[in-house]
Amino acid sequence: MIDWAWIAGHLDELGYRTLQHLYLTSVTVAVGLAISFGLAVWAVRQRAALGPVIAISGLLYTIPSLALFPFFVPLTGLTDLTAVIPLVLYSLLIFIRNIVAGFDAVPVDVLEAADGTGYTRAARFRRIELPLATPLVVAGIRLAAVSTIGLVTITGLIGDKFGGLGFFIFEGYRHSFETEIFAGALASIGLAVAVDLVLVRLQRRLTPWSRPAEVARAIGVPRPVTGPGMGV
Amino acid sequence: MDLPAGIAAWFADPGHWAGSAGVPARLGEHLALSAAALAIAAAIGLVAGAWVGHTGRGATLAVNLANLGRALPTLAVMGVVVPVTAAIDSQAGFKVWPAVIGLVVLAIPALLVNAYAGVSGVDRDLVEAGRASGMRGWQVLWRLEIPLAVPVILTGVRSAASQVLATATLAAIFGGPGLGRYLVEGYAQLNYPMMWAGVILVGALFALVELGLAMSQRLLTSPGLRLARGAAV
Numbered sequence: 001m002i003d004w005a006w007i008a009g010h011l012d013e014l015g016y017r018t019l020q021h022l023y024l025t026s027v028t029v030a031v032g033l034a035i036s037f038g039l040a041v042w043a044v045r046q047r048a049a050l051g052p053v054i055a056i057s058g059l060l061y062t063i064p065s066l067a068l069f070p071f072f073v074p075l076t077g078l079t080d081l082t083a084v085i086p087l088v089l090y091s092l093l094i095f096i097r098n099i100v101a102g103f104d105a106v107p108v109d110v111l112e113a114a115d116g117t118g119y120t121r122a123a124r125f126r127r128i129e130l131p132l133a134t135p136l137v138v139a140g141i142r143l144a145a146v147s148t149i150g151l152v153t154i155t156g157l158i159g160d161k162f163g164g165l166g167f168f169i170f171e172g173y174r175h176s177f178e179t180e181i182f183a184g185a186l187a188s189i190g191l192a193v194a195v196d197l198v199l200v201r202l203q204r205r206l207t208p209w210s211r212p213a214e215v216a217r218a219i220g221v222p223r224p225v226t227g228p229g230m231g232v
Numbered sequence: 233m234d235l236p237a238g239i240a241a242w243f244a245d246p247g248h249w250a251g252s253a254g255v256p257a258r259l260g261e262h263l264a265l266s267a268a269a270l271a272i273a274a275a276i277g278l279v280a281g282a283w284v285g286h287t288g289r290g291a292t293l294a295v296n297l298a299n300l301g302r303a304l305p306t307l308a309v310m311g312v313v314v315p316v317t318a319a320i321d322s323q324a325g326f327k328v329w330p331a332v333i334g335l336v337v338l339a340i341p342a343l344l345v346n347a348y349a350g351v352s353g354v355d356r357d358l359v360e361a362g363r364a365s366g367m368r369g370w371q372v373l374w375r376l377e378i379p380l381a382v383p384v385i386l387t388g389v390r391s392a393a394s395q396v397l398a399t400a401t402l403a404a405i406f407g408g409p410g411l412g413r414y415l416v417e418g419y420a421q422l423n424y425p426m427m428w429a430g431v432i433l434v435g436a437l438f439a440l441v442e443l444g445l446a447m448s449q450r451l452l453t454s455p456g457l458r459l460a461r462g463a464a465v
Contacts, residue, residue, distance in 0.1 A: 001315045062438060064401045066415035067431045150305030157405070157419065169311045173326075173406055178315045185311025189304055196303040 003179040014165070014187060021164025021191060024080070024155065025148045028087040032144060035088065036095030037137075043096070044103045054100075057093040065090070065154045073158060083155040083162045090151055091144045098140025102133030135207040142199040149192045153184075165191065238425035239432070248429075253413070255433065261409030262437065265328070266400045269335030270393055277340040277392075278385065281347025285381070286373045294348060298341040306399050310334035310406065331403035331410075338399055339392040346388025350381025379454055386449045393445055397438055401430075411437070 007014075043050040068086040076082045106129050114124045156163025156170040163170060168184025171177075242248060249255050284294045310330035317325035317333070354377045362376045378385075404412030411434050418427025450458075 001319055062398065062435065064398060064412070064415060064431060064434050066401050066404065066412055066419070067427055070415075070419040070427065146303045150307070153305050153307045154402070154405075157416070166307060169307060170405070172311075178318055181311045181314045185308040185314075188308035189312060192303045192305055192308070193300065196300070 001178065002182055006177075006179050007183050010183070014168075014183065017163070017165045017167055017184075018187065018191060020162075021149065021152050021166075021188070024083055024087065024152045024162075024164055025145060025195075027080070027084055028091055028148045028152075029141060029145050031084070032088045032091030032095055032148075033141065036092050037099060039092070040096045040099035040103070044100055050100065053096060054093070057089075057096055060089045061093040065151055066157060069155055069158050078159055078161050082158060083152070087148055087151055087155070091148060094144045094147060095140050098136050098143065099133070102136030102140075103129060105136060106132045135203070138199075138203045138206055142196065142203060145199060146192055146196050149188070149195060153188050164188070235424060235428065239428050242425040242429045258409070258411050258413060259433065259437065262397075262400055262411045262434075265331060265403060265408075265410050266335070266393070266396045269332050269400070270339055270389075270396050272332070273336045273339035273343055273392060273396075274389070276336070277343030278347045281344040282351050282373065282378060282381075284344075285348040285351025285353075286369070286377060288352065291348065291352070294344060298345045301337060301341040304337055306334045306338050307402055307405065309337045310402065314406075326406050327403070327408040330406060331400065331408045334402065335396050335400060339396050342388045342392040342395065344388075346384050346391075347381070350384030350388075351377045353384065354380045380457070383449070383453050383457060386445075386452060390442070390445045390449065394438065394442060397441055398434070401434060 039053055043053045065086065068089070069083065072082045072085050076085070110128060110132065111124070114128045119128065152164045153166025153169060154163075156166035160167060160171065165184045165188040168180045169188075172180030172182075172184060247254075251257065280294065284290050310333065313330050313333050314326065317329040319325065321329070351373070358376060358380070359372055362372045367376065400410050401412030401415055403410050404416040411430055414426050414430025414433070418424065418430060
C-alpha cells in the first residue's frame with residue numbers, strides 16, 4: 001500500500017517543502033499580525049469602525065480558498081505574493097477578533113487606576129494595556145498559524161512552485177501515487193501539530209499568569225454560587 | 233468579455249443547469265456530502281460531548297483531543313486516509329471517502345466542545361433537584377441537561393455546519409463531488425466565469441444555510457429559555 005522506499009529516497013525534497021511550508025506560514029503570520037494589530041487598535045478606539053472591520057474580514061474569510069488562490073495569478077504571476085496575499089487575507093479575521101478581545105478584556109478599573117497614577121495615553125497603552133492583552137493576542141497567533149498551515153497545503157493548487165508539503169498531495173494525485181499523497185499529508189499533519197504544541201508552550205511561557213482560573217479571579221468574573229449559606 | 237458579463241452568461245446558459253455537471257446536480261452533491269459528514273460527526277461528537285459533560289469523566293482528554301483536532305489540516309486528513317480508502321474502493325476511495333472523513337474530523341471539535349460545555353454548564357442545583365425528584369441518570373441527561381444545553385449545542389452545530397459547507401469544496405481536488413468542481417475545473421481550464429459562478433453558488437448556499445440554521449436555533453430553543461434570557465437582558 002505504501003512505498004516506503006520512495007519516502008526514504010525523497011527526504012531532501014520533503015525537507016525543502018517543509019521549509020517552504022514554514023516560510024509561507026511565518027511570512028503570513030508576521031504580515032497578518034502587523035496589519036491586524038493596526039486595524040484592531042484603531043477599531044478599539046473608534047468603536048464605530050469595529051463592525052465594518054469585522055464584517056469585511058469575515059466576508060473575506062468565507063471566500064473558498066480554491067477560488068482565492070487562483071484569483072491573484074493573473075495579477076502577481078507565480079511569485080510568492082500570489083500565495084501570501086490570500087493567506088494574509090484569511091488570517092485577518094482570526095487575528096482581529098483575538099486582538100480586540102484582548103484589549104476588551106482589560107478591566108476598566110485598571111485603566112482608571114493607570115490614569116489616576118498619571119500615566120500618559122502612550123505609556124498606559126504600552127505598559128498596561130499591551131501586557132494585559134497579550135494572552136489573547138498570543139492565542140490568536142496560535143490559531144492563525146495553525147489555520148495558515150492548513151491553507152498552505154491548498155496553495156499547491158496554484159502550481160508546483162507552491163504548496164509546501166501540500167505539493168506532494170497534488171502531485172501524488174496527478175500521478176495516482178498514493179504513497180506521495182500519504183507522505184505529504186502525514187508530514188503536513190505532523191507540522192501542524194508540532195507548531196501548535198510549540199505555540200502552546202510559548203503561550204504559557206509568555207503569560208505565566210494566565211491560568212484561566214486565575215484570570216477569572218484577577219478580573220473579577222463572578223463565579224457561580226454553589227455552596228449553601230453563601231450570600232446570607 | 234469582462235468577468236461580470238461572463239459570469240452572467242455562464243448562469244444564463246441552460247446547459248449549465250442540466251446533466252450530471254449542472255448546477256442542481258452539483259448543489260445536490262455538495263449538500264449530500266456535507267450532510268453525511270455532519271451526521272457522522274454529530275453522532276460521534278454530540279454523544280461523546282454530552283456523555284463527558286454528564287459524567288465529568290475524561291473532560292480534559294476530550295477537550296485536548298478536540299483542540300488537537302482543530303489543528304489538523306483538512307486536505308491533509310483527506311490525503312492521509314487515501315491509501316486505506318483507495319485499497320477498499322478504487323473509485324469512491326479517492327473521490328468520496330477521503331472528503332467525508334476529512335469533513336468529519338473538521339466538524340467534531342466544535343460539536344464535541346459545545347455539547348460538553350453546554351451539558352456541564354447546567355446549573356448544578358437543577359441537576360440536584362432533578363435527582364431529588366427521583367430522576368435517573370439518563371433522565372437527568374435527556375430531560376434536563378440536554379434541553380437546557382440546546383442553545384450552546386446548536387451554536388456548535390451551526391459553526392460545524394458552516395465550516396463543513398465551506399470546506400466541502402476541497403472534495404473536488406481529488407475529483408470528488410460538489411460545487412468545488414466549478415472552482416477546480418474553472419482554474420484548470422482557465423474558465424474564470426465558471427470559477428466565479430462557483431464562488432457565488434458556494435456563497436449563496438452558505439448564506440441560505442446560515443439563515444436556516446439561525447431560524448431552527450430559535451425554534452428548537454425551549455420558550456422558557458428564550459424568556460429567561462430576554463428577562464435577564
